[in-house]
Amino acid sequence: MQKRLTVILAAAAALAAALPGAAAAMAQPVPHIELTKMMGRWYEVARLPNMTQRGCNAGTSDWVRNGDGFSVVQACHRGSPDGPLSEWKARARVADPVSNAKFKMSFFGGLVSQEYWVLDQRSDEGWLILATxxxxxxxxxxxxxxxxxxxxxxxxxxIKQLGFDIGRLEFPLPARG
Structure with missing residues (x-):
């Protein structure tokens, strides 16, 4: 019985290692963030590839407090930091009022929604890690x-310590001067 359990656990570990994001899916949000720390403009430094942001550079995300949540405008320039501007608007609400580190964001008038977690935040250094x-x-x-x-x-x-494959990270070009 113990041998069978060992084989099953080894197979599960191998499968988790083979699946992109499997270990990262176990990353947990920070225990607590101050909501005021989310407000303002955030600049995209790195990301995992996604279809919506293909070819995006100089990405920003502007968070404005709005009633019981936030209005969020995400923008980027296609092709280069000076390329055509693309914007998407979202509404974010806190999904976990104990930690304030989980947000339910809805796009396109609520047609698309996704939960995002703040996995780490270093206010003193001015960065945070946000993931689905x-x-x-x-x-x-x-x-x-x-x-x-x-x-x-x-x-x-x-990011690597949280279980993500940093070899997959994209570092889009930042805004110029």
Whole structure:
């Protein structure tokens, strides 16, 4: 019986390692964030690939407090930091009022919704890691257009520690000056 259990556990571990985002899906949100720390403009430093942002550069996400949630405008420039602007608007509400680290975001008038978790936040360094609850998508966001190299490397190391494949990260071009 114990041998069978060992084989099953080994097979499950191998399967989890083979699936992109499987280990990352077990990452948990931070225990608590202050909602005021979410407000303002965030700049995209890195992300896992996704269809919506293919070819996006100089990405931003503007969070404005709106009633019991936030109005969020995400934008990027297609092809280059000076390329055509694309925007998507969303509504975010806190999905877990104990931690404030889980958000339910709805897009296109509520037709599409997704839960996002703040997996790490370093207010003193001005960055946070935001991911979908299933670990399929992830963003490293900064309060400044460009993170200093040492801080960026620290944040990427944290992403790896959370179980994400940092070899898949895209580093879109930031906004110019």
């Amino acid at each position: 609850h299933d670990g399929k998508y992830l963003w490293l966001m900064s309060q400044k257009p460009v993170l200093p190299v040492a801080i960026r490397n620290e944040a990427v190391a944290r």
